[in-house]
Amino acid sequence: MTEPTPPRPSAPSGAPSSTPSVPDPWPAPTTAGPVVGTVRLPGSKSLTNRLLVLAAIADGPSELRGALDSRDTRLMRAALTALGARFEDGDDGVLLVHPLPVGEPLAGEVHVDCGLAGTVMRFLPAVAALRPGRVVLDGDPGARERPMGPLVDGLRQLGVGVTEAGEPGRLPLVLDTTAAAAAPEEVAVDAAGSSQFLSGLLLSAVRRPSGLTVRHTGSRVPSPEHVSMTVAVLRERGVRVDIPAAGVWRVHPGPLAGFTAVVEPDLSNAGPFLAAAVVTGGTVTVPDWPTGTTQLGDRWRCILPAFGADVAFEVGSEDRSQGALTVTGGVGEDGAPRVTGAGEVPDTAELAPTVAALALLAEGPTRLTGIAHLRGHETDRLAALAAEAARFGVEVKEGADELGFPGLDASGPLRPALAETYHDHRMATFAAVIGLRVPGTRVHDVATTAKTMPGFPALWAALVGGEEA
Ligand SMILES: O=C(O)C1=C[C@@H](OP(=O)(O)O)[C@@H](O)[C@H](O)C1
Numbered sequence: 001m002t003e004p005t006p007p008r009p010s011a012p013s014g015a016p017s018s019t020p021s022v023p024d025p026w027p028a029p030t031t032a033g034p035v036v037g038t039v040r041l042p043g044s045k046s047l048t049n050r051l052l053v054l055a056a057i058a059d060g061p062s063e064l065r066g067a068l069d070s071r072d073t074r075l076m077r078a079a080l081t082a083l084g085a086r087f088e089d090g091d092d093g094v095l096l097v098h099p100l101p102v103g104e105p106l107a108g109e110v111h112v113d114c115g116l117a118g119t120v121m122r123f124l125p126a127v128a129a130l131r132p133g134r135v136v137l138d139g140d141p142g143a144r145e146r147p148m149g150p151l152v153d154g155l156r157q158l159g160v161g162v163t164e165a166g167e168p169g170r171l172p173l174v175l176d177t178t179a180a181a182a183a184p185e186e187v188a189v190d191a192a193g194s195s196q197f198l199s200g201l202l203l204s205a206v207r208r209p210s211g212l213t214v215r216h217t218g219s220r221v222p223s224p225e226h227v228s229m230t231v232a233v234l235r236e237r238g239v240r241v242d243i244p245a246a247g248v249w250r251v252h253p254g255p256l257a258g259f260t261a262v263v264e265p266d267l268s269n270a271g272p273f274l275a276a277a278v279v280t281g282g283t284v285t286v287p288d289w290p291t292g293t294t295q296l297g298d299r300w301r302c303i304l305p306a307f308g309a310d311v312a313f314e315v316g317s318e319d320r321s322q323g324a325l326t327v328t329g330g331v332g333e334d335g336a337p338r339v340t341g342a343g344e345v346p347d348t349a350e351l352a353p354t355v356a357a358l359a360l361l362a363e364g365p366t367r368l369t370g371i372a373h374l375r376g377h378e379t380d381r382l383a384a385l386a387a388e389a390a391r392f393g394v395e396v397k398e399g400a401d402e403l404g405f406p407g408l409d410a411s412g413p414l415r416p417a418l419a420e421t422y423h424d425h426r427m428a429t430f431a432a433v434i435g436l437r438v439p440g441t442r443v444h445d446v447a448t449t450a451k452t453m454p455g456f457p458a459l460w461a462a463l464v465g466g467e468e469a
């Protein structure tokens, strides 16, 4: 059978229409004084897209409160809608989800636009395998660069026919899911390139006739917190997930009742706002910070003190499941902001671009290690961060798995630049943090932040201007 290469969708699709127009390039706000304020953040992308999937494969309707509305979550909703789920936005901020008919054949060929969303391209295929039919997945030009090979391998072990219509191990993919239900109960995949290969197989496994055991065969799972998040969202809904050995997960089959859930604020996206306090010697508070969470962004509590900041967490007086996280940046004897070099900071995963901005504005050296897999993110983030640092006049040492930042004492002050963002929301917020301390910084395509935070320019301007966002 000859498979046509599906046409590329025009990018960017799925961006919320509510995104206010901002100038391009965007003049990044600068501040001479400390940034002080409180910022209320939208819901977590990673939690929202997991909960959308679980709600879409549940046995009955579900209600989500605080779900993120961004390009990535709209793309997920559109994909799940194409597979038969239905979403209703209530006036009160509640999202009602009617599940798709698991097991029923698809009425016709389904086309899924993944945009540049790793969670859509890696989570959707195994959901598609729950309905016999033909599903075509594609995305932005940049999505065709992101690794899919191990997932293709895993899907084939599940009995899904996969045609790689472009480069091997990349989008576009054409899935024939008619034989998937008869597949074995165990798959082995190498998830050293992305934790999402594991999450994508585990999330929907509860609805497979025999559940699924997923065995990781590679060196090390990057971003293991995200696998823990997958396990947690399943267990919280009563799904039995065993971890019989390191690198092996077993999702047992069973009912998945419709549920209600409140989505935590996005702690990864809290990073740039907290960094604003660090680099200006200011104080920023994020309310509704969960007391216990599987979000990677909870690590800001450990990372920011390494840059000389003080981090305080005040547990809510009525609701002890959340509290307020307050970060206060260091200040020298002269009253100027003082960011210390952090030394080695390992395994920052998606937090790395923000940590890189801190490292560029720190006095001493910082090394980000264990980040090779970021080359398969929205862009090759190691190359992008080194290239953008060079624009600001700083030579960063780029290794296969790490970045070395010299610190201001060695590099001298940064010079203003027009920052490129490579369709990467976190490269845009990286440049915004630099802009606080480097007047004249401009950012190309700041609207790319709509991937996970459509209101970023307004939230940022409000915080930097001293208003509460
Ligand atoms: O499962 C998730 O929600 C994510 C997993 C991580 O992917 P990688 O393991 O590919 O880094 C992370 O970087 C991404 O932003 C979100």
Ligand SMILES: C=C(OP(=O)(O)O)C(=O)O
Binding pocket: 116, 117, 118, 119, 350, 377, 378, 426, 452
């Ligand atoms: C890597 C990221 O996204 P994605 O979910 O597209 O992989 C990210 O948000 O930093």
